[in-house]
Amino acid sequence: MTNIQRLLDIMARLRHPETGCPWDLRQDFASLVPYTLEEAYEVADAAERGDAADLREELGDLxxxxxxxxxxAEERGLFTFEDVAGAIAxxxxxxxxxxxxxxxxETDTERHAYWESSKAAERREKGKTEQEESTLSGIAPNLPALVAAQKLQKRAARFGFDWPEIxxxxxxxxxxxxxxxAAxxxxxxxxxxxEIGDLLFVVVNLARHLEVDAESALRNGNRKFVTRFRxxxxxxxxxxxxxxxxxxAELDALWDEAKRSLSNGCQS
Known part of the structure; x- marks a missing residue:
């Protein structure tokens, strides 16, 4: 038995209506969303830290x-794990x-253009009407706001809606x-x-023009703040x-000390 099949069997047992786990049985698609998002972020954190052992564990959780x-989905007759794997393959x-x-x-630009046209064709195959279809279609509304802003701007920029220089x-x-x-x-x-929203949106645009991922930059900023505060x-x-x-005044002095000390590699 493969580990994938073992995992599938364990989940089937956890969801057994008579002998399964009460918590697992209460869950549905919507209730799992917060956990799915949390696990995705923990994967990202482990990957950015370069912690291979932690990454392996977090990928398992995801x-x-x-x-x-x-x-x-299988219990409801919608699709199976095999269908999921087959679809992505x-x-x-x-x-x-x-x-x-x-x-x-010939170029990355050609490759990327094909990728985007392929995604657009897939959206049309899903039954999107002409009114629903848009250059901005396919960007999930529940993405983190910084990620969504970056994707929206990149999509619009491909059609010339962008500043030509920084x-x-x-x-x-x-x-x-x-x-x-003024507000x-x-x-x-x-x-x-x-106005705060407008400012954040244009800061994301600035990050994009500087070829910086805004979400990663803010996560790094958060980590830096935590390290200095600790x-x-x-x-x-x-x-x-x-x-x-x-x-x-004392806290500010220690903050400046933290900046100097930690930037020099001293963690004492």
Whole structure:
């Protein structure tokens, strides 16, 4: 028995209506969504940290989510895990005619254009009406906002809706920041929120023009903040103090110390 079949059998037993696990039996497609998203992010974190052992474990957790969804679908007569594997195998072959066929792409641009046209054809085959079909179709609405913004901008840029150079993008960031300051002066919270959204969207555009993945950049920024903040906590603990007992000036001084110390590779 392969490990894949073993996993499928375990999931079938967990979902057995009489002898299965009550928690597993309560789950459906919608209830599993938060777990599926969480596992995908944990895979990303392990991959970015280069932790092979952790990555193997997290990939297993993500695979469990695929098996779980497929089992529920099989119980409802919709599809099986085998159908899922077969569909993605067919898609990979269809989208790589230069590997599995005789097609030759002279440039990455040609290859990418074929990839996008293939995806558009697949959307049409799914029964999208002319009204539903759009240049922006196929971008999942529940993606993380930074990821979605980047995908929307890339899709529009392929059809010429983009700044030809980076200078105007910097100008747009400054313009949106000015509009946010003007909104703040009105104390209109809905307008402030709207302007924050516009500013974040154009910052993602700036990242795209700089060939930086905005989501990865922010995750790295988050990790940097956590590392530096924990340094502050450690230094305060060594002094017998807590965050609550420290002034902002003291915390700022330790933050600057953390920046210097950690950038020099010193973790003490």
């Amino acid at each position: 695979l469990l989510q695929v098996v779980f969804h497929a089992r529920i 067919d898609k990979l072959i269809r989208r790589h005619p230069h590997v599995f066929g005789d097609t030759v792409f 200078g105007p993008v910097f100008d747009k960031v400054r313009e949106e920041l000015d509009e946010l300051e 703040r002066a009105t104390s209109d919270q809905s307008r402030i929120q709207e 340094y502050i906590e450690k230094q305060l603990a060594a002094q017998g103090k807590t965050l609550d007992e420290s002034t902002l």
